[in-house]
Amino acid sequence: xxxxxxxxxxxxxxxxxxxxxxxxxxxxxxxxxxxxxxxxxxxxxxxxxxxxxxxxxxxxxxxxxxxxxxxxxxxxxxxxxxxxxxxxxxxxxxxxxxxxxxxxxxxxxxxxxxxxxxxxxxxxxxxxxxxxxxxxxxxxxxxxxxxxxxxxxxxxxxxxxxxxxxxxxxxxxxxxxxxxxxxxxxxxxxxxxxxxxxxxxxxxxxxxxxxxxxxxxxxxxxxxxxxxxxxxxxxxxxxxxxxxxxxxxxxxxxxxxxxxxxxxxxxxxxxxxxxxxxxxxx
Amino acid sequence: xxxxxxxxxxxxxxxxxxxxxxxxxxxxxxxxxxxxxxxxxxxxxxxxxxxxxxxxxxxxxxxxxxxxxxxxxxxxxxxxxxxxxxxxxxxxxxxxxxxxxxxxxxxxxxxxxxxxxxxxxxxxxxxxxxxxxxxxxxxxxxxxxxxxxxxxxxxxxxxxxxxxxxxxxxxxxxxxxxxxxxxxxxxxxxxxxxxxxxxxxxxxxxxxxxxxxxxxxxxxxxxxxxxxxxxxxxxxxxxxxxxxxxxxxxxxxxxxxxxxxxxxxxxxxxxxxxxxxxxxxxxxxxxxxxxxxxxxxxxxxxxxxxxxxxxxxxxxxxxxxxxxxxxxxxxxxxxxxxxxxxxxxxxxxxxxxxxxxxxxxxxxxxxxxxxxxxxxxxxxxxxxxxxxxxxxxxxxxxxxxxxxxxxxxxxxxxxxxxxxxxxxxxxxxxxxxxxxxxxxxxxxxxxxxxx
Numbered sequence: 001x002x003x004x005x006x007x008x009x010x011x012x013x014x015x016x017x018x019x020x021x022x023x024x025x026x027x028x029x030x031x032x033x034x035x036x037x038x039x040x041x042x043x044x045x046x047x048x049x050x051x052x053x054x055x056x057x058x059x060x061x062x063x064x065x066x067x068x069x070x071x072x073x074x075x076x077x078x079x080x081x082x083x084x085x086x087x088x089x090x091x092x093x094x095x096x097x098x099x100x101x102x103x104x105x106x107x108x109x110x111x112x113x114x115x116x117x118x119x120x121x122x123x124x125x126x127x128x129x130x131x132x133x134x135x136x137x138x139x140x141x142x143x144x145x146x147x148x149x150x151x152x153x154x155x156x157x158x159x160x161x162x163x164x165x166x167x168x169x170x171x172x173x174x175x176x177x178x179x180x181x182x183x184x185x186x187x188x189x190x191x192x193x194x195x196x197x198x199x200x201x202x203x204x205x206x207x208x209x210x211x212x213x214x215x216x217x218x219x220x221x222x223x224x225x226x227x228x229x230x231x232x233x234x235x236x237x238x239x240x241x242x243x244x245x246x247x248x249x250x251x252x253x254x255x256x257x258x259x260x261x262x263x264x265x266x267x268x269x270x271x272x273x274x275x276x277x278x279x280x281x282x
Numbered sequence: 283x284x285x286x287x288x289x290x291x292x293x294x295x296x297x298x299x300x301x302x303x304x305x306x307x308x309x310x311x312x313x314x315x316x317x318x319x320x321x322x323x324x325x326x327x328x329x330x331x332x333x334x335x336x337x338x339x340x341x342x343x344x345x346x347x348x349x350x351x352x353x354x355x356x357x358x359x360x361x362x363x364x365x366x367x368x369x370x371x372x373x374x375x376x377x378x379x380x381x382x383x384x385x386x387x388x389x390x391x392x393x394x395x396x397x398x399x400x401x402x403x404x405x406x407x408x409x410x411x412x413x414x415x416x417x418x419x420x421x422x423x424x425x426x427x428x429x430x431x432x433x434x435x436x437x438x439x440x441x442x443x444x445x446x447x448x449x450x451x452x453x454x455x456x457x458x459x460x461x462x463x464x465x466x467x468x469x470x471x472x473x474x475x476x477x478x479x480x481x482x483x484x485x486x487x488x489x490x491x492x493x494x495x496x497x498x499x500x501x502x503x504x505x506x507x508x509x510x511x512x513x514x515x516x517x518x519x520x521x522x523x524x525x526x527x528x529x530x531x532x533x534x535x536x537x538x539x540x541x542x543x544x545x546x547x548x549x550x551x552x553x554x555x556x557x558x559x560x561x562x563x564x565x566x567x568x569x570x571x572x573x574x575x576x577x578x579x580x581x582x583x584x585x586x587x588x589x590x591x592x593x594x595x596x597x598x599x600x601x602x603x604x605x606x607x608x609x610x611x612x613x614x615x616x617x618x619x620x621x622x623x624x625x626x627x628x629x630x631x632x633x634x635x636x637x638x639x640x641x642x643x644x645x646x647x648x649x650x651x652x653x654x655x656x657x658x659x660x661x662x663x664x665x666x667x668x669x670x671x672x673x674x675x676x677x678x679x680x681x682x683x684x685x686x687x688x689x690x691x692x693x694x695x696x697x698x699x700x701x702x703x704x705x706x707x708x709x710x711x712x713x714x715x716x717x718x719x720x721x722x723x724x725x726x727x728x729x730x731x732x733x
Contacts, residue, residue, distance in 0.1 A: 116628040119651060121714045129721050131379025131628065138381050207373070 035064045035089065042085050044076045048152045050175025051075075069093045076153065076173035099174035100192040101156065101167050105141040105184075106202040106265065108162035111217035112137055128183035136215035139205040141165065141186055147178035169196045191246040195268055199244060199251055201226075202265040206239040213261065220263040226255035291496075293521035294531040297668040299701045301458050301524055301622065303497060307581050307588035308461045312469050314592045315605065317392050321364050321596030322374055322633040323349065326382040328425040329432050330356030335385060341368045346395035346572050349385050352423075358433040359423035360385075363574035363594035365393040377618040377632050379625060384633070387596070398571045404472050405568040412484045415567050419484075422566030423636075424573050428452055428527065428556035429619055431637040434563070437553065438484050444548040446485050450536055451478055451492040453501070453557035454520065454527040457620025460640040462577040463557050465590040467494075467501040470561055471508040477564030478515055485553055490515045491536050492557070495522045524622065525699035529554040531668050543695050558639075578602060578634055582643030584610040593634050599641050600630040614649035617642045622700045652709035663702035663712055669695045673702035673712045680719030685726050688719045694727075696720060 039060040046056070051074050053059040063072060069091050074082060079096060086093040112135045120126055124146040132138035143163035147156050155171035156178055158164070165178075169192070179187045186204055201220055205212040209221030222240025234248035235255060244255070244264070256264045326332035333350030337343060343362040350360030366389040374384045394400055410418070420435040440446060451474075455463040467474060478490050492515060494502050502519050509515040520526060520535050530541045532554060539550045547554050558576065565571040574595055581588035586607045593602065599616070603609045609616070609630065617624040618632070618641055627641075663673035671692060679687045693716060702712040 121711045121718075123718070125722075126714055126718050129718065131625075132375055132381055138375075211373070 033061075033064055036060050038088065039063055039085055042077075042081065042088070043074055044173075046076055046152045046173075046175075048076060048173075048175040048177055050173070050177060064089065075099065076175050078173070097191045098193075099189040100169050100172045100196070100198075101174060101176075101178055102188050102190045102198065102200055103141065103147075103156075103165050103167060103186060104188055104200065104202050104204050105139075105164060105186045106218045106263065107135065107137055107140040107216040108164055110162075112140060112215065125181075125183050137205055137207075137212070137219065138215075139184060139186075139207070140203075140216060142184065146181045146183070147187060150177040150181040152177065193251070197251055197269060198246075198265075198267045199249055199253060199256060200246070200265060201242050201244055201263055203263045204241065206241050208240050212240070218261050218263050221261055223260060225258040225260065226264060229254045229258050291521045292518070292535055293523050293526060294534040294668060296670045297666045297701060298523040298525070298531075299666050299704055300522065301704065303522070304458045304581075304583070305461050305464070305497065306459065306583075306585075307579055307590055308464055308498075310461070310465065310588065310590050312465045312577055312590050312592050315594070315597065315602070317364060317389060317594060318597045318601055319389050320369075320386070320598075321389065321594065322384045322386050322598075323360060323363065323596040324374070324376045324382045324384045324633060324635055325350040325360050326376070326378075327360065327431060327595070327635040327637065328358040329430060330354060330358070330436075332383060333357060333360045333423075335371055335383065337362075337368050337371075337385060339368050339370055342366070343368060343387060344393045344395045346398050346574060348423075348572075352420075352433075356433055356436055358425050358435075359421065359572070361423055361572040361574050362387060363596050364389045366390045375628055375632065377625065377627060377635055377638060379628060399569040400571075404476070406472070406476055408476075408479055408483060410480075410483075410567060412486065415480050415484050415563075418567045418570070419563055422562070422570075422572040424559060424562045424566050425636050426556055427558040427562060427576060427636060427639070429623065429637050429639060431635075434555070434559060437555070438481065440485075440548045440553070445551065446487050446548060446553045447489065447551040448537065448553075449478065449482050449485055449487050449490040450529075450532060450547075450552050450554045451490060451557050451560055452527055452529065452532055452554055453492050453494045453498075453505075454532060455498070456495060456522075456524045456527040457622055457624075457640075458524075459581050459642050460579050460620050461581075462579045462590055462639045464498050464501055465579075466558055466561060466577045467498070468504060470564075471504050472511075473564045474557060474560050475505075475508055475512045475515060476568065477560035477562070479512055480563050480567050481553075481555055481560060482514065487553075488514055492517050493520050493526070493532050493536050494518070495520050495526060497522045525668055525697065525701065528668065528697045528699060530697065543692055573636055576634070576636065576638070578638055579640035580606050581640060582610065582613070582645070583648070584612070584645055585643055595636060596633045598631050598633060599627070599638075602634070602641060603630065603643065609643055610645065612646045613643040614646040615644040617644060622704070623698065651711075654710045655708045657710060658708055660707060662705045662707065666701045666705050668699060668701065669697060671696060673716060674710075676719060677710065677712045677715040680715040680722075683722075685719070685723050689723050689726070693719050693723055 040057050043056040051059045082093045114134050115136050118134050122144050124142045124144045127142050141164050145158045147165050153171050155168045156165050159166050174189050203220040205219045212219035213221050220241050224237050226242050227235045227237050232250050234245045236243050256266045331354030334353040336351050337349045344365045347362045349362045352359050366387045369386045369388045371385050373381045376382045424434040425431040496519050505517045533552050562573050578593045579590050580602045589606050616627045676693050700713050
């Protein structure tokens, strides 16, 4: 008899709760465009914020709601996937060049002597607001790994031997999280080509040549040789620092040969016959 | 007189700590340090915009020649502290740890600008008008000398809506080791009181209060005696507690008024000026002497002869240590400023700046932090925080990047006194993270205002 009562009470409670829940769900039903769910499923779901929106769902909603997809791009998804999404939504997406994060500092422990010891918390943001850094170069990498911390794709790691972060180009989605996290503005998103061929100035030191060279052997000293030798006028010199425009660069590598401090770096090129490859990053 | 007796052990109400005071050089009178052979004078010795250089390489400058003109609203002039030739103008790392433009001068002789009165005679007459005094202070490049180096002429021109009614002179010197203010008070009591009267005239306030901690009985006695000639200056002895030298804490200790969150001392009608600044005002106005030298305490546990030196701005810190018997063998760290709020230096060749109140050589055993462990929720950081904040919570928020939560927990009220890190039994880097959080939050607020 007791069992019967219990079953009756519990099932009637369940029925009452079920009925009320049904009406509540009807009353407060949020009508959402089912497209948002579909688009969200097509996005990588890393919530990296690289698109400028808080998370993939918000970005999906923006993609669905906006008239055109100009300026909206998810670099972790890539061109192909974005085109699929655009097709699904009946819109078209711009072609965007493949990009990859590049660490523009090559001041490893061997070439950039340490002048003092840092003993604070392990965060570049903290060290950068405190002082110029452990070496005489006030522009270079602090090596405390804020970029590694923010990377959602496991694509950047500080090499313990060199003290400089290295990008795993296959994993890098060019979301830009590390670019924002770096307090020294060292990391840049650069155009990449097939086989990951890149030529770039791996230094951001704006000091005059003497000062820069004293602080770091592989610093750009602003000599301007690369500017003169470049046949495509892709290199500009500002504040004693050369910069290679990735749009104009045709990867001829003439600048790499003339750089006296090996501050210009080429990656993944086949070995030249006469040239040593010690300046290669990877 | 009655009032003074009643509050002889007054202090601020919230928090505070009692670090061992180590005032090793408190009985040492000020020695005038020799004129160095070479100086590096930073053009950014104050908060705000760096001064723009007015000299070129190869120029001959005298003592007191203006070498940097104030370059903005919050900025201050910089003067040469020596006579000689400008050798170069270059970027150096100064005591702030960052690269700053500095004028490097090779010293020849000691020739002063003709308008500077170099006699030691005390000029007590207050003949100048308030405007004229302010002009002279601006020209002399006087900045707050307690460490924050806020340009004084900006502080002395409060907005029209706020009317100050009391001038507070900060002679607390609550940091351990430092005795520069104390030695200056003992040597220049009358000059300081004239300086206080000059500032009172600029601000048009009748009352002035000098807050001195009880661990300086000699200074209290001397000032009580000297202040009798100046009828509006009250000397208030205060209980010893760190960080009483923080302006908000000092105002509470003296006036029993709390400065509201996010506001300046002027909101309770007070202007706080350091005692060494008052002396600089005296020199600037009565002697036409710009801020070119200051008292620096050179000390440390293993320094054989800790001293207080009157040093020309731009002198290398290494030279100061040489004068007290060299940097001890097992020195691991050199701190500029007090041990609680000061900054470790990258090297000892840095120049003395307007805000360098002391340099301390820290031996190996004391230079390193203990390894930090988990928070044990003992709440000691909360009980010592002089601003009534919750450091453990702010640290977690800063670590997690929760900037909204930081802002709503008043992270910007933190005065960075370091009391929380000092007492933490788990040696957590509380202040480090809070400072990071403060930076991020003020960045967020600035961005929000731009929108």
